[in-house]
Amino acid sequence: MTEHTPTPWEVERCQSGDMEMQGVRGANGRIVIADLLRDGQDDIDYAFIVRAVNCHEELVKALERVMNNCVECGEEDEPCVDCECARAALAKAKEEAPA
Numbered sequence: 188m189t190e191h192t193p194t195p196w197e198v199e200r201c202q203s204g205d206m207e208m209q210g211v212r213g214a215n216g217r218i219v220i221a222d223l224l225r226d227g228q229d230d231i232d233y234a235f236i237v238r239a240v241n242c243h244e245e246l247v248k249a250l251e252r253v254m255n256n257c258v259e260c261g262e263e264d265e266p267c268v269d270c271e272c273a274r275a276a277l278a279k280a281k282e283e284a285p286a
């Protein structure tokens with residue numbers, strides 16, 4: 188897997204002449220997403236994208252901790268329902284096929 192643009196990301200809005208743009212900028216200063224605004228409007232929820240990306244690593248670590256410290260299925264071969272949900276979410280977060 189290639190490295191993603193470093194976080195934190197932030198919403199960026201700028202104007203050049205009569206063109207207005209909105210998008211997302213990474214911690215390295217590079218624009219990750221950008222779109223021209225029409226009449227100052229855009230239907231893309233950049234704030235949601237930024238929140239999701241900026242908490243991604245924390246959420247992955249939290250799910251891994253939950254699974255590694257589960258008292259319900261810790262010694263069992265089969266994961267409990269909560270760990271199965273956590274495993275499915277981690278697979279999506281890491282772009283892996285569910286086991």
Ligand SMILES: [Zn+2]
Nearest residue numbers: 257260267270
């Ligand atoms: Zn469990």
